[in-house]
Amino acid sequence: MQSLKSETLVIAEIGINHNGSFDLAKKLIDQSAAAGANAVKFQIRNLKEIYNEKIISDPNNTQTGSQYIFNQLVKSEFSKKNILELFDYSKKKNLYVGATPFDLKSLKFLKKCINKIDFIKIGSPDFDNIPLVYEAVKQKKYIVLSTGMNNESEIKKILNIIKFNKNLTAFLHCCSSYPASESEINLKFLNKLKKITTCTVGYSGHEKGFFPTLMSIYFGARIIERHITLDKSMAGPDHTSSLSFVEFKKMVSTIRKMDEMSKINIHKYLFKNFKINKNSIFVGSGNKVINQNVMLNKSILSKSLVFKKNLKKKTILRKEHLELKSPANGVSYLEIEKFLGKKLKKNVLKHEYVLTNSINSKKNNLFKNFNLKKKWGLVTRLGDLEDYIDNKSDLIEIHLTWRELVRGKIIKNFINKDLIVHAPEYFNDKLVDFTTDDKKITLNSLEMLDNVISFAKNISNNFNISDNKGPRVVVHPGGHFENFTNKVNLKKKYINLSKNLNKLNLNGIRLLIENMPPYPWYFGGKYYNYIFTDPKEINNFCNEKNYKICFDTSHAQLYCNKENLDLVNFVRKIKKHIAYFHFSDAIGVDGEGVQIGSGNIKFSRFLKEISDMDLGFIPEIWQGHLNNGKGFDIALKNLKKILGKIGTKKKCHH
Structure with a gap:
């Protein structure tokens, strides 16, 4: 490969944007060459080597994000023959060829055709996969490592493995959100990455557009990697954070101009032509913080x-x-x-x-003998239900994935707990939205909720239901957008919500609408939510339409942080409509599901305000189910301490 002393190396990431079509893959190679890319990169996987046996035998046996990704990967697999043909085709187009092996068997395949590739890329999910990194480095090929999911100390640990190949190694800074919001990108970390590694550094961008990508060159990026797509609206996890041919070509032509400039002139050029500079929001502080969304993507992909x-x-x-x-x-x-x-x-x-x-002899007694002054419960996937019923909780919340819903599961035994069913946020891999004017999305959303209602009714006799209407069903209303907009017709959104929910037969259940955060995370990226966030709007809607809500403390605090409101005042405005709680803390405007006591919520003050309400709650801690529910256990213990100090009154049972 070129020495990187002359021009910036631009890699067009094909990834799985071919969606399993060999012809589409060739078109992507054609467009990469025509756009001026120096290289193309492919992804190589052996799914049986990557995934837990349980998921291979039943892909529904995992969380929503993993179900979605696994099914997309199955659709996108190529034969070894096809992969070799694509390598050869790329060479004919005078492109360097790179590949990301996601497992040792895939790396072994690359070893057999090592002369057909110019570099090996280790993706962010496998940065700390020591056996894979070690074997890749042994190939004596140029190695490119993405650091999107790892902190500084983890990066330093990997340096010991690549030290004998350091002259053939590059580290890419990236943000592993898809797409990445500008506030997450933190280009200034490139300075620190260069200092830590003393290697060539680059930038792998997942943002919409390419302005941050251009600015990364000012901060020392010598390699640029971006996904390329034929159509951003295609199904698949990477299309929305990819560049079209026109965008990719414009990005490359701009980079080539910048390759001839000094650093100070690059800065002047970017400000003059794109109105971006070293003070733009995506430049960041230079401190590497792994945010919640990246951690979620890491749990799914790593x-x-x-x-x-x-x-x-x-x-x-x-x-x-x-x-x-x-x-x-x-x-x-x-x-x-x-x-x-x-x-x-x-x-x-x-x-x-x-x-x-x-390896710890301490017995796992999480939740077993736990008592609390308020009705409490735990949240579980349907497939893990049996793991969460042997305790003294008052209720269980089943948070369905859409594939679990379609597949169904028979619950044979009686479970002496109250039941709450949480509807999926996705159905048929599409986001649910009851506020949209799009008929296809509306029909998809209604089909999902109709199925959830039937499911809840069918299993209600297996539980000790406390609500006189039947099991409580929690649903997200929708009202989200991928991009910021100030043209939302809120009145129309609420009319659509009411009109669509009225189409459902709600006899035998109580439907609860959950209050939403301003910036929810969907499909591994940040969205913008415009309804059911504001307390005044929620109160008006519930008064007019006679709905109850599931009150999520984290969502509410995030909105309060954004709008400079007080959480207790928020609660007071909608208190009479609450019929159930999700408890977790919050940080900033998008850090949801934080451990109780680790965020911005003053829980002693909040719990005093609702001391007369005993409607049931779950600790909805992000990743709280890991380590046998350790996060849930910590949350419950923290709440118990707070409740013990303030006292509670068991009065209100809506």
């Missing part, structure tokens, strides 16, 4: 340690007992030394996640 086979109690753990599988619901390979040489404290099954309690 891998963590699992047991390679069934092992007996007292087995002394060795490396050969462990391997990495996706999704990342356990510990990183970077923590493997904590487990090696330790005795197992229990029998473990093949592909069971490695957790601290695997």
Whole structure:
């Protein structure tokens, strides 16, 4: 490959934007060449090597995001013959060829055709996949590593592995949101990345448009990687954060002009032509913070340690007992030394996640004997229901994924707990929205909720329902947009919401509309929500249409932070409409699901305000289910301490 001393290396990421079509893949290569890219990059996977056995046998056996990604990857697989043909086709177009192997078997395939590729890319999800990085470095090819999901200390640990290949290594800064919002991008970290690694640095962009990508060159990026797509509206996880041919071509032509300029002239040029400079919001502070959305994407896309086979109690753990599988619901390979040489404290099954309690003799009594002065419960996926019923909780919330809903599951036993059913946010891999004018989205949303209502009614006899109308069903109203807009007709949105909900037969259930955050995370990226965020609007709608709500403390606090409002005043305005609670903390305007006591909510003041209400709640802590529900347990204990200090009154049972 070129020395990178002359011009910026521009990589067109084909990824899975071909959607499994060989012809589309060739068109993407054609357009990459025509747009002026130096290189194209492909993704190579062996799904059986990447995923936990349970997911391979039943893709519904995981969280929504993992279900979506897995199904997209299945549709996008190419044969080895096709992949080699695409490599050759790219070479004929005078393009460098790179590939990202997502597992050791895929890397082994690349080793067999190593002369057909010019560089190996390690994606952000596998940055801390030490066995993969180590084997990739051994190939003596140019190695490019993305750092989007890892902090500074983790980057420093990887340096020890690549030190003997340092002259052939580059590190890319990126933000692993799809698409990335400007406030997340933090281009100034490129300065720190260069200092930490002393290697070539670059930028892998996932933002809409390419202005931050251009500015990254001012901060020292010598490699630029962007996804290219034939159509941004196509199905698939990467199209919305990709560039069209026209955009890609314009970006490359601009970069070529900048390659001839000094740093100070680059800055002047960008400000004159694009009105961007080193003070633009996407420049950031230079401090690397892994935000909640990136952590969520990491849990879906990365891998963590699992047991390679069934092992007996007292087995002394060795490396050969462990391997990495996706999704990342356990510990990183970077923590493997904590487990090696330790005795197992229990029998473990093949592909069971490695957790601290695997080697810790302390018994797992989370939730078992937990008592609280208010009705409390836990949230679970339908597939994990049995794991969350052996405790003293008063209720259970089943948060459905759309594939679980379609597949269905028979609940045979009686569960002596109240039931809440949370409707999926997606149906047929499309976002649900009851406020839209789009007929297809409306019909899809109504079909989903109709199915959820039927599901809730069908299983209600297996639970101890407290509400006289039947099981409570929580739904998100919609009202979201991918991009900021100031042209939202709020009145029309609320009319649509009412009109569409009126089409449903709500007999036998109580429908609860959940208050929304200003910036929800969907499809791995940040959206803008415009309805059911403001307390006055919520109050007016509920008064007029006689609906109750599920009050989410985190969502409400995020809106309060954005609008400089007080949470307790927010609650007072809509208190009479609340019929159920989600409790978690919040940070800033988009940090939701934070552990109780770790964010901006003054819970003692809030809980005093609702001390006369005992409607039931769950701790909705982000990733609270990991490590056998450790996050939920911490939240409940934190709440118990606060409630113990302020006292509660059990009065109100709406």
